Amino acid sequence: MSVPMKDGSIKRRPLKRGWTDTLLLVVLLLAVWQGLAWVIGAAELPSPFTTIAFTGRLLTSPSFWPHLLETAKAFGVALLLSVVIGLATGFLLGMNRFAGDLLEPVLVAVYSVPKITLYPILLLLFGLGIAAKVAFGTIHGVIPIALFTLAAVRNTRPVLLKTGRVMGLSTREMISGILLPAAMPEIFTGLRLGFSLTLIGTLLGEMFASQRGLGFMLMNAIGLHNVDVIMALTFLLVLFAGCASGFLLYLNRRFYQHV
Numbered sequence: 001m002s003v004p005m006k007d008g009s010i011k012r013r014p015l016k017r018g019w020t021d022t023l024l025l026v027v028l029l030l031a032v033w034q035g036l037a038w039v040i041g042a043a044e045l046p047s048p049f050t051t052i053a054f055t056g057r058l059l060t061s062p063s064f065w066p067h068l069l070e071t072a073k074a075f076g077v078a079l080l081l082s083v084v085i086g087l088a089t090g091f092l093l094g095m096n097r098f099a100g101d102l103l104e105p106v107l108v109a110v111y112s113v114p115k116i117t118l119y120p121i122l123l124l125l126f127g128l129g130i131a132a133k134v135a136f137g138t139i140h141g142v143i144p145i146a147l148f149t150l151a152a153v154r155n156t157r158p159v160l161l162k163t164g165r166v167m168g169l170s171t172r173e174m175i176s177g178i179l180l181p182a183a184m185p186e187i188f189t190g191l192r193l194g195f196s197l198t199l200i201g202t203l204l205g206e207m208f209a210s211q212r213g214l215g216f217m218l219m220n221a222i223g224l225h226n227v228d229v230i231m232a233l234t235f236l237l238v239l240f241a242g243c244a245s246g247f248l249l250y251l252n253r254r255f256y257q258h259v
Contacts, residue, residue, distance in 0.1 A: 022246070046231050055232040064217075071214040074130050075202045078137030082198050083191065086142045090149020090190075091175055100150055111143040115201065116208075123209055133205035133213070140201030141194035148190025152183035188252035192245055199241060 030048050037047040046054070058064050093100040119136060126132040156179055164174045180187075206215025214233055221229035 044227065046228060051228075051231045051235050054228045055235055058229070058232050067213050067217050070130070070212040071202065071206065074133040074206070074213065075137060075199055077130075078134045078202050079141065079195065079198045081134070081138045082141035082145055082194050085138070086145025086190070086194060087149055087187070089142070089146040090187075091153060091179065093146070094150045094153025095171070095174075095179070100154070104147070104150060107143055107147055111147070115140055116204065119205070119208060122205075128209055128211075133202055133210060136205035137198045137202035141198030144197060145187075145190045145194040148193070149183065149187050152186035152190075153179055155186065156182045185252060188248060192248045192252070195244060195248065196241060199237075203237070 033045075033048050037045045042050065093103055115136070118139065119132075122132050122135050122139075126135055160178050160182060164178045169177065203213075203215040203218070206213035207219040210216045214237070218230065218233050221233070
């Protein structure tokens with residue numbers, strides 16, 4: 001990346017610095033993991049090489065892919081609902097000061113309630129199918145996105161809103177032309193948090209009342225004390241969540257650079 005200097009010259013930023021820091025962090029985590037495996041014992045905590053090798057075999061197993069596709073489908077729908085409902089709620093409450101002041105404490109209170117206590121109600125409403133997992137994932141992710149969006153809209157500079165009103169922009173034009181670009185960096189922070197919580201909610205839904213999915217496989221492995229499966233699934237989930245979070249963080253930084 002290049003940065004213009006005052007004298008007109010261009011200073012080159014080290015593009016590989018972020019990748020180098022990430023690589024060092026990965027190496028450090030693998031070293032700590034290997035050290036714990038030596039101390040605790042391979043029977044209780046397999047080494048990184050053993051886990052990666054078993055993960056490769058698991059990925060080639062035909063019985064694994066139906067569970068992966070089930071989780072991906074439930075998580076994808078839950079994430080879509082979380083983003084759409086969260087953004088819509090955040091923009092509506094952020095643009096309406098009275099409604100925002102009235103309902104923001106309600107959202108915070110609901111967010112603080114342990115979501116697992118709501119799962120029996122969701123099972124009564126949606127049954128044991130994929131709908132319950134989607135609903136459970138959605139209630140985990142929608143509130144953080146809504147709260148961050150609300151705060152981002154409120155933090156938008158008033159001069160921008162006044163300019164939009166003077167220009168006679170409609171609500172849709174105000175959101176798409178002014179609020180969304182100005183609030184996007186903060187919204188991305190909520191999206192990153194909502195992404196992680198939606199994934200956690202979907203997996204929890206599969207662990208407690210499902211017969212398919214990665215959460216079901218993980219719960220079954222815990223019951224059977226199958227350490228290899230537990231570590232392989234945990235490794236896959238952490239790898240996926242880490243890559244997705246890193247990508248969203250990259251996009252977030254790009255937005256901050258252009259705002």
